[in-house]
Amino acid sequence: MMFRIFEIVAPIFIAVLVGYLYSRARKPAMETVNAINLDVFVPLLIISVFAEQKINLPDYGSLILVAFLITMVPGVAAFGLSKLLHIDAKTFVPPMMFKNSGNVGIPLLLFTFGEEFLPAIIIIFIVENTLHFTTGIWIISAKDRSFAFLKQPMIIATAIGLGLSLFNVQLPFWVVESLRLLGNVAVPLLLFSLGVRLVSLDIRGWKLGMLGAVAAPVLGLLVAAPLATFIPLPETQQKMIWLFAALPPAVLNFLIAEKYNQEPDKVAAIVLFANAATVVTLPLVLYFVL
Numbered sequence: 001m002m003f004r005i006f007e008i009v010a011p012i013f014i015a016v017l018v019g020y021l022y023s024r025a026r027k028p029a030m031e032t033v034n035a036i037n038l039d040v041f042v043p044l045l046i047i048s049v050f051a052e053q054k055i056n057l058p059d060y061g062s063l064i065l066v067a068f069l070i071t072m073v074p075g076v077a078a079f080g081l082s083k084l085l086h087i088d089a090k091t092f093v094p095p096m097m098f099k100n101s102g103n104v105g106i107p108l109l110l111f112t113f114g115e116e117f118l119p120a121i122i123i124i125f126i127v128e129n130t131l132h133f134t135t136g137i138w139i140i141s142a143k144d145r146s147f148a149f150l151k152q153p154m155i156i157a158t159a160i161g162l163g164l165s166l167f168n169v170q171l172p173f174w175v176v177e178s179l180r181l182l183g184n185v186a187v188p189l190l191l192f193s194l195g196v197r198l199v200s201l202d203i204r205g206w207k208l209g210m211l212g213a214v215a216a217p218v219l220g221l222l223v224a225a226p227l228a229t230f231i232p233l234p235e236t237q238q239k240m241i242w243l244f245a246a247l248p249p250a251v252l253n254f255l256i257a258e259k260y261n262q263e264p265d266k267v268a269a270i271v272l273f274a275n276a277a278t279v280v281t282l283p284l285v286l287y288f289v290l
Contacts, residue, residue: 001290008286009108015191015192016195018192019196021195022196023195027199030193033193037185041185041189042154042157042183042190043157045183047179047183048176048180048183050161050162051171051176051179052176053119054165055165063124065231066224066233067128068127069227070220070224071098071099071128073223074096074216075097078097078215087208090262091257091263092212093139095271095274096219097131098132098136098249098250099220101124101250102250104191105121105125105243106125106187107187108247109124109243109244113236129154130158132256133154136256137260140256197275201272204269205265208269210273212249213248213274216248216249220245221242221245221285224245243285246282247278248274248278249274253267254267254271
C-alpha cells in the first residue's frame with residue numbers, strides 16, 4: 001500500500017521539485033508561461049477529452065453536484081471562522097473554497113485512477129474552475145459581478161467540448177491527436193509552475209499560512225463525509241471526491257487577490273503554505289482512499 005502511494009505522489013512531487021530547483025537557480029519569469037498554459041494548453045486538454053471520448057453529461061450529474069457542494073459549502077464555515085479570528089473574509093474565504101484542481105488535482109487523480117477516468121477528472125476541474133471565475137471574483141469585487149467570465153478560454157473550451165459531446169461530433173484523427181499532443185503539455189507545466197511559486201514562500205506569514213494549510217483540507221473533508229454517505233456515486237468517483245476535498249487552495253486565488261489588491265501577500269501565504277503541506281496531507285488521504 002505504501003509503495004502504491006509513493007508511486008502516485010512521487011511523479012507529482014518530483015515535477016514540483018524540478019520547478020522549485022530551477023527557479024532557485026534561474027528565477028524564471030513565469031507570468032507569460034502560466035498565461036499560455038491557462039489560455040492554450042489547459043483549454044485544449046479539456047477539448048481533447050471531449051473529442052476522444054463520448055461523454056454523456058447526465059451520467060455525471062451526481063459528481064457535478066458533489067463537486068459543487070464541496071467547493072461552495074466550506075465558504076460558509078470559512079466566513080464564520082474569519083469573523084471569529086478577525087481576518088478579512090475576502091482574503092480568507094476564497095482560498096478555503098477554491099481548490100488546486102489544476103496544478104495538483106488533475107495529475108493526482110490521473111496518476112491514482114488512470115486515463116480511463118479522465119472525463120470525470122476534467123468535469124470536477126470544470127466545476128471548480130467555473131465557480132472560481134464567477135463566485136470567486138464576485139466575492140472579492142462587487143464591481144466585477146458580470147458575465148465577463150464567459151470570455152475565459154477555459155469556459156469557451158468547456159462549451160466547445162460539451163457541443164462536441166452533445167451533437168456527437170467526430171473530429172478527424174489528426175485533429176484529435178493534435179489536441180491531445182498540445183493538451184498533454186498542461187499537466188507537467190502546471191506542476192512545474194507550482195514549484196516555481198513555492199520559491200516565493202514567505203515565512204513571515206506562517207501563522208495565517210499554517211491556519212489555511214490545516215483549514216482548507218479539513219473543511220473540504222468535513223463537507224465530503226456526509227455527501228459520500230447520502231449522494232450515491234460510483235466507487236471510483238467517490239474516491240475522487242475525497243481527494244478533491246483534501247486539495248490545497250488554487251494558485252489562482254493569489255493571482256485574483258493580486259489583481260484586485262485584496263491583501264495578496266496574505267493570500268500568497270495561505271496558498272503556498274497549504275500547497276507545501278500536501279507533502280503530508282495527500283499521502284494520508286491517499287492511504288484512507290486506497
